[in-house]
Amino acid sequence: MTIRSTILVNIQKIAAAYERDIASLNDDVALFDSGLDSLCFAVLVVRLEDELGLHPLSSVARFPVTIGDFIKLYENSAKQ
Amino acid sequence: MKIQPSNSLTLGEFLKHSGRAADGIISGANGCVGFKEIVEGTCFQDNSVSFCGRSVLLATPDQLTTALALVKLDGLANRVVLCPHDTDPQHFKSIISDAQIDTVVCGENFSDVASLGLPIGRAHSTVDSQNPVPIGRRRTEWVLLSSGTTGSPKLVLHDLASLISPIMQTTKAVNSVVWATFYDIRRYGGLQIFLRAIVGRCSMILSHAGEAVGAHLARLKQHGVTYVSGTPSHWRRVLMSGAANTISPVYVRLSGEIADQNILDALHATYPGAAISHAYASTEAGVGFNVIDGKEGFPATLIDGHDPNADVLMRVEDGSLRIRSKRTASRYLGNDQPSLMSPDGFVDTGDLVDLRGDRYYFIGRRESVINVGGLKVYPEEVEMVINKHPAVQKSLVRGRRNPITGALVVADILLKQRAQLSNLNNNQELLAEDILNRCRAVLPKHKVPAKVRFVSQLDVSATGKLVRDHE
Numbered sequence: 001m002t003i004r005s006t007i008l009v010n011i012q013k014i015a016a017a018y019e020r021d022i023a024s025l026n027d028d029v030a031l032f033d034s035g036l037d038s039l040c041f042a043v044l045v046v047r048l049e050d051e052l053g054l055h056p057l058s059s060v061a062r063f064p065v066t067i068g069d070f071i072k073l074y075e076n077s078a079k080q
Numbered sequence: 081m082k083i084q085p086s087n088s089l090t091l092g093e094f095l096k097h098s099g100r101a102a103d104g105i106i107s108g109a110n111g112c113v114g115f116k117e118i119v120e121g122t123c124f125q126d127n128s129v130s131f132c133g134r135s136v137l138l139a140t141p142d143q144l145t146t147a148l149a150l151v152k153l154d155g156l157a158n159r160v161v162l163c164p165h166d167t168d169p170q171h172f173k174s175i176i177s178d179a180q181i182d183t184v185v186c187g188e189n190f191s192d193v194a195s196l197g198l199p200i201g202r203a204h205s206t207v208d209s210q211n212p213v214p215i216g217r218r219r220t221e222w223v224l225l226s227s228g229t230t231g232s233p234k235l236v237l238h239d240l241a242s243l244i245s246p247i248m249q250t251t252k253a254v255n256s257v258v259w260a261t262f263y264d265i266r267r268y269g270g271l272q273i274f275l276r277a278i279v280g281r282c283s284m285i286l287s288h289a290g291e292a293v294g295a296h297l298a299r300l301k302q303h304g305v306t307y308v309s310g311t312p313s314h315w316r317r318v319l320m321s322g323a324a325n326t327i328s329p330v331y332v333r334l335s336g337e338i339a340d341q342n343i344l345d346a347l348h349a350t351y352p353g354a355a356i357s358h359a360y361a362s363t364e365a366g367v368g369f370n371v372i373d374g375k376e377g378f379p380a381t382l383i384d385g386h387d388p389n390a391d392v393l394m395r396v397e398d399g400s401l402r403i404r405s406k407r408t409a410s411r412y413l414g415n416d417q418p419s420l421m422s423p424d425g426f427v428d429t430g431d432l433v434d435l436r437g438d439r440y441y442f443i444g445r446r447e448s449v450i451n452v453g454g455l456k457v458y459p460e461e462v463e464m465v466i467n468k469h470p471a472v473q474k475s476l477v478r479g480r481r482n483p484i485t486g487a488l489v490v491a492d493i494l495l496k497q498r499a500q501l502s503n504l505n506n507n508q509e510l511l512a513e514d515i516l517n518r519c520r521a522v523l524p525k526h527k528v529p530a531k532v533r534f535v536s537q538l539d540v541s542a543t544g545k546l547v548r549d550h551e
Contacts, residue, residue, distance in 0.1 A: 017516070018525060030294075030321065030322040030323075031322075032292070032294075032320060033292075038313055038316070038317050038485055039485060039488075039525055041320075041484045042453075042484035042488050042530070043530040045482050045483065046488055046490075046531060047530075047531070049482075050531070057484070058342070060342070060346075061345070061349070062346065062349070063316060063319040063320045063346060064320060065320055065321070
């Protein structure tokens, strides 16, 4: 699975587990308009750390705002 | 009229003597009320329930109603217990017993408290000026709820003097200050901001459970908010909302969790003109200190001060931060409660600190309390739920760090032998889901483990206790 699909699949799984309605997951949708709350994002970040071995948010200079920003952050981190 | 010394004023008196009572407001997502209306009117539906000398459980649905009721009850009631909106109704019985509650204040919908058998006063988020309630002069006890190991909240006893002790009191209002907090004002961190607004006679914009970040920030902009407080988790949510620049605060305050350099730098980059500070406070210990140099941790000079008249004395003992001040709570309510402080008056915060150079840094907790976005979770209360599952022998719940909410709850689970064998052939994911569903049924979401791991053994110490990590 690509980083993108890992992230999107996890968002959907977490939304189901935490009973959140999620919007269509386009790149330009703001993260907090996606339907997930802070707790869900925290769960997402922990799962991505386990599945991808990446934790780019710990040292980020600018916090990602959109889903596209978020995916790009992980994709760039994997290249480093 | 002669004004009482400010340290003995009640909330209503602070507003009454403000001299600009007509200007200030308290605003929630569901309405807005002026200081003058608050002082002259009442949010209570009728006068049939007296609050004079009563011990009141304040279980109102929204923060605006709480704020209006608090101004009236302080000075009138003997004791007020503040219940956040997510207080589990199954705990009301023990709260009522431990705090010797004899009256309940709730909102329109009172089904949760109707069966408690106590007089019920109903409060609104609006004010009736035809039906004024007098301002009392009693020294009301304030009780805040704090997490406990068994899931039942601990009742932490303060009074207005201890609560407003950290607040610089000025004789005249600063017109430019409009306060807001992302906290609930029924928790210590939010209450501090509410009291700063009242004591400073400044307007205050309240948060609202479930409100989208963008809508909340738009409300703050509409009211020209200048001073804003929240946990690092609240602020990360703002920075990730895409709407952070809706507001232009001149003062940004963080508390309730460890503020790391990353969030301090990100806030400085977003609000370059704002003073950014992070405060250390807990419900029991009160506000310890406020760091304004933009760096994580705190200066070592704050520890072991020798001025006996200092408001706050702090020391580090066995690695944890201890605080003695007028701001600390006096005790826990209820039978068989542990003492809140040592014989010489120091509260052990349980927060471990490490001296590096001329600065102390927070490195975790001595106890295993997990701080999820400012909300405390005791592992034992989650383990109790997991251990009830028929396939589980025992479990170890711990915190796992993450850059969004500071920490998350995760669980290591040791299965019973038979379950272990059958689990080899079955889907572990289904069993984990079944255990988590049981947790979801009885625990608030932040206490439900974010991840479950099945392990072949759990370490037990010589005293027979589970070995817990100090993350």
